[in-house]
Amino acid sequence: MRDLPAQTDVLIIGAGPAGAVAGATLVRDGFQVLAVEKAWFPRHVIGESLLPRCNELLAQAGLLEALQSRNYLPKHAATFYLGDRTQRFCFRDSLPGDWVSSFQVPRDDFDQTLVTGARKQGVDVRFGLEVRDAAFRGDGATVALSDLETGEAATVEARFVLDCSGPARVLSRLLAMDEPADILARSAYYTHVEGDLRPEGEAEGDIWVVLHPNGSWIWIIPFSNGRTSVGVVAEQATFDAYEGSDHDRLWAILREEPNCARRLAKAEPVMKTQRLHGWTTITRKLHGPGWAVAGNAGDFLDPVFSSGVMFALESATLAGQLAGRQLKGETIDWDTAYDGHMQKAIEVFRTFVKAWYAGDLSRIFFAAVKPQAAVRSVCSILGGNVLNQENPLVRDGCRAGLDRMLEGVARLEAAARRA
Ligand SMILES: Cc1cc2nc3c(=O)[nH]c(=O)nc-3n(C[C@H](O)[C@H](O)[C@H](O)COP(=O)(O)OP(=O)(O)OC[C@H]3O[C@@H](n4cnc5c(N)ncnc54)[C@H](O)[C@@H]3O)c2cc1C
Numbered sequence: 001m002r003d004l005p006a007q008t009d010v011l012i013i014g015a016g017p018a019g020a021v022a023g024a025t026l027v028r029d030g031f032q033v034l035a036v037e038k039a040w041f042p043r044h045v046i047g048e049s050l051l052p053r054c055n056e057l058l059a060q061a062g063l064l065e066a067l068q069s070r071n072y073l074p075k076h077a078a079t080f081y082l083g084d085r086t087q088r089f090c091f092r093d094s095l096p097g098d099w100v101s102s103f104q105v106p107r108d109d110f111d112q113t114l115v116t117g118a119r120k121q122g123v124d125v126r127f128g129l130e131v132r133d134a135a136f137r138g139d140g141a142t143v144a145l146s147d148l149e150t151g152e153a154a155t156v157e158a159r160f161v162l163d164c165s166g167p168a169r170v171l172s173r174l175l176a177m178d179e180p181a182d183i184l185a186r187s188a189y190y191t192h193v194e195g196d197l198r199p200e201g202e203a204e205g206d207i208w209v210v211l212h213p214n215g216s217w218i219w220i221i222p223f224s225n226g227r228t229s230v231g232v233v234a235e236q237a238t239f240d241a242y243e244g245s246d247h248d249r250l251w252a253i254l255r256e257e258p259n260c261a262r263r264l265a266k267a268e269p270v271m272k273t274q275r276l277h278g279w280t281t282i283t284r285k286l287h288g289p290g291w292a293v294a295g296n297a298g299d300f301l302d303p304v305f306s307s308g309v310m311f312a313l314e315s316a317t318l319a320g321q322l323a324g325r326q327l328k329g330e331t332i333d334w335d336t337a338y339d340g341h342m343q344k345a346i347e348v349f350r351t352f353v354k355a356w357y358a359g360d361l362s363r364i365f366f367a368a369v370k371p372q373a374a375v376r377s378v379c380s381i382l383g384g385n386v387l388n389q390e391n392p393l394v395r396d397g398c399r400a401g402l403d404r405m406l407e408g409v410a411r412l413e414a415a416a417r418r419a
Contacts, residue, residue, distance in 0.1 A: 002126065002147065004154055008034040009327060011143050011158035012123075013131045013171070016045065018295025018312040019164035020114035023123035024061040025320030031327060033123045034156065036145060038130035038168075041115060042108035045166075046190065046276065048229050049075065049207045049221045049306040052091050052099035053384030057313040058114075066117035067110070072103035073205040073224040078306075078382050081210040081259045085366045088206065094379040095390050102383075104205055104221050131170055134161055136290050160323045163293040164316060167300070169281060171293050177284040183302055183353060185278035187239060189250040190219075190231030193267035198222055207306060211362060212257045214238055217304065220263065227270060230254065233303060236277060246273040279303070286342060287334040292319040299346055302353045310384035311349075315342050341387075348386040351398035360402060367409040369416055374405045 010026050012019045015037035023033045058064040077090040091100040103110075119125050132153075133144040140159045147154070163171040172178055198204045208220035216234030223229070232239075232253050242249040250273050254260045283298045295312030318338060326332045355361045364370060364378070377393045388394055393401040 004126065004145075004156060005032075005034060005124070007157040008032050008124075009158070010034070010160045010162060010323060011036065011141075011156055012162045012164055014038075014163070014165040014168070014295075014297065015041070015115050015118075015125050015127075016111055016164060016166050016295065016312070017114055017309050018166070018297070018316040019162075020111070020118040020123070021057065021061045021063065021313050022162050022164055022294055022316035022320040023125070024063055024118045024121050025317055026324055027118075027122040028062060029321075029324040031324060034158070035118070035123050035125045036129045036131055037115075037125060037127050038148060040127045042112045045107040045111060046188070046231075046274070047303070047308045048105055048107055048223070049219070050102040050105060051306060051310045051382070051384030052094075052102045054310050054313055055102050056099045057310075057317050060317060061313075062121060063114055063117045066113050067103065067105075070109060070113055071224050072105050072110070073222055074202075075102045075104050075205045075207060076100070076202050077206045079203070079206045079208050080362075080365050081208060082362060082366050083258070087365045088203070089375070089379045089382050091379060091383045093375055094383050095376055095385070095388055097390070098380050098383050098385045098388065100383070104207070104223055106223050106225060106227070131165070134171065134174060134291070136161075136288065138289055141290050159290070159327055161291045162316075162319055162323060163291065163297045164295050164312075166296040167279065167281070169283070169293075169297050171291060172281075172283045172297065175288070179282040179284050181280035181282055183280040183350075184235065184357070185280065186233055186302075187236045187275065187277040188231050188233045188303065189239060189246055189273055189275050190229065191247075191250065191269045191273045192227045192229055192271040193264065193269050194227055196220070196222065196228045196230075196267045197263050197265065198228075208259070208263075209304070210257055210259050212253060214241075214253065214256070216253060218254065218257060218260055219303070220260070228267070230260075230264065230267075246275050286315070286339045287319075292323060292334070292338060294319045298342070301346065301349055304356050305349060305352060305382060307349050307384060311346065314345060318342070345386040348381060348394060348398045351402065352381060355399075355402055360406060364402070364405050364409055367413065369409075369412040371405070371408045371412070374408060377401065
């Protein structure tokens with residue numbers, strides 16, 4: 001089948017951001033890598049707002065220059081809206097050492113750019129091939145593939161398999177590793193538009209996260225190609241309370257919120273309204289003998305803080321490094337070095353996501369006065385620096401840190417009322 005190698009050091013399932021970065025990490029370490037992708041690129045995926053930590057990880061994988069050549073819109077801040085209250089978290093106000101900007105990226109172009117960059121470094125990427133099965137032995141695996149164009153079947157022997165298959169979660173399903181999600185299943189309705197009225201200057205590239213009185217939140221993510229991604233996230237019952245098609249429901253919600261209504265007054269959709277439901281996934285184990293899962297093929301929480309691609313790159317980089325060390329003969333304690341490490345990082349965002357939907361974060365974000373140290377800590381997390389031990393929210397426990405911030409905000413508000 002298509003001159004497919006009979007064996008490889010590492011077989012990667014999926015060539016999204018996790019697959020491309022894991023592949024680049026491993027070929028740079030001298031390994032033969034075959035990445036098998038069932039789609040043909042470019043293909044549409046959601047997940048368009050990156051965090052500064054992504055740039056750091058892409059630089060490590062030798063892929064940042066390729067992105068810089070695409071002229072994506074720089075993202076310097078996340079701006080949150082609640083009626084007439086607003087809070088701009090600028091990544092420059094983050095902690096020392098954090099990267100301070102990122103990009104807003106149309107994902108078809110971004111994923112294509114990453115995969116082309118990974119190929120240039122030596123990753124053997126094959127499109128239109130689907131992984132159907134994998135049989136693991138102590139020293140590797142036999143992976144069964146199907147050519148989606150010709151219908152032919154083939155097998156490849158791999159010393160290590162890295163599952164980067166995103167929401168398809170190939171190994172989690174084959175090995176029955178799904179755990180029940182602990183975050184409520186929500187829906188997203190979204191589209192791309194042209195003609196939104198953007199802020200001028202550096203703020204043009206901000207992501208807007210807008211709270212709607214009906215309990216939903218709205219994302220606005222502008223691109224350098226003149227298009228803008230616009231989406232609403234809510235419980236399905238919220239959408240069901242509006243009448244008409246998916247398009248009608250999306251636009252009714254957008255027009256009800258004054259900040260969005262102003263910004264989108266002249267905007268026209270250029271994409272059919274898309275609908276997604278229930279994305280939170282939890283995997284019992286991120287590794288086993290001869291395999292690991294990275295990116296959305298493992299855990300994914302929620303889109304609210306645009307952390308999906310960052311976690312995909314963080315886990316893919318680490319899994320690629322550890323797999324490489326193991327293939328060179330080192331004994332790796334994957335429980336600590338991979339699962340434990342990633343769980344610490346994921347836990348910070350899990351706390352943030354839960355605090356967002358509980359309303360605690362908006363009490364901190366939109367407080368008229370708040371401690372500067374709190375702004376720095378929050379900026380660092382929103383930049384994706386979830387392992388920075390300089391941040392009290394990371395070092396001393398995120399929930400306890402948020403509780404201290406809430407107390408600090410209450411104290412400052414009481415003092416302001418007394419003054
Ligand atoms: C509503 C919503 C909004 C989001 N917004 C953001 C955002 O603003 N910023 C952000 O960072 N993240 C966001 N995300 C998350 C983001 O989409 C993902 O985290 C990111 O795409 C994960 O990358 P990945 O490489 O793990 O998987 P993917 O990008 O999904 O890539 C997986 C690849 O594997 C391939 N594949 C699947 N099965 C097989 C198989 N059997 N054989 C071969 N190939 C296979 C697929 O075709 C695909 O190309 C959002 C998610 C949702 C649901």
